[in-house]
Amino acid sequence: MTQDETELKPAQYLLEERIEAFKNKALLMESCEKYYLLLLSVLVSFISVFLANVAFARCGGLDLTIHKHHYEARATIDQSEDCSIGTYHLIIKTPGRKVSYFTVQREGWLRQMWFEPLNKSQQPSVVLWLQNVGSGSYGKLNVYVPSIKHADLYVRTKITPLSPTVKGYQGHDRYTVTDGSLYLSFPRYRPHDPNCCPSDGQAIFKYDFQNKKWIEQ
Incomplete structure (x- = not known):
């Protein structure tokens, strides 16, 4: 073995050790990077779900307005109210009638509003569809029609809910x-269907x- 070879060997070992240390450091950094990416992904998912729940829990500031010629209906929910329970305000303006104002207790959120004649009437009625927040998403209709006794006002009329004993x-x-x-x-739903997966077709009433x-159709 020459002197040059003897001197080269420690330098070669040192280089190999440094390369190995660099590899280990790179592997450690890669492992940490994956961990941080996973942690970031979980954090983003959590924030998204949290914000979605906040947005759903607070649906105040809702404003449903319909204009038809000289007719107007407007339903609103105050900014601070929850979706699940609270009140809504309704204003109805029609030609030849006083402006009708309603403040009504509600369970659920205002899903949709219609402003058109019902049951062969010549005057439009206001139909508000309220939807519960729970898993069943049970709905309810609040309907406002021109008053017969007070020709210049609108009144709320009762809509009988569907019987809960209806098949499925x-x-x-x-x-x-x-x-x-x-x-x-x-x-x-059939008797053993989970909530997610009804299997007995669609019913229309x-x-x-x-x-x-x-009346079933």
């Missing part, structure tokens, strides 16, 4: 107003104003 009914209501009629549709009940 577990909520998830959807309301529509078509050609002056109220319709309710919902998915039918139409409201009978004369007999005050829902």
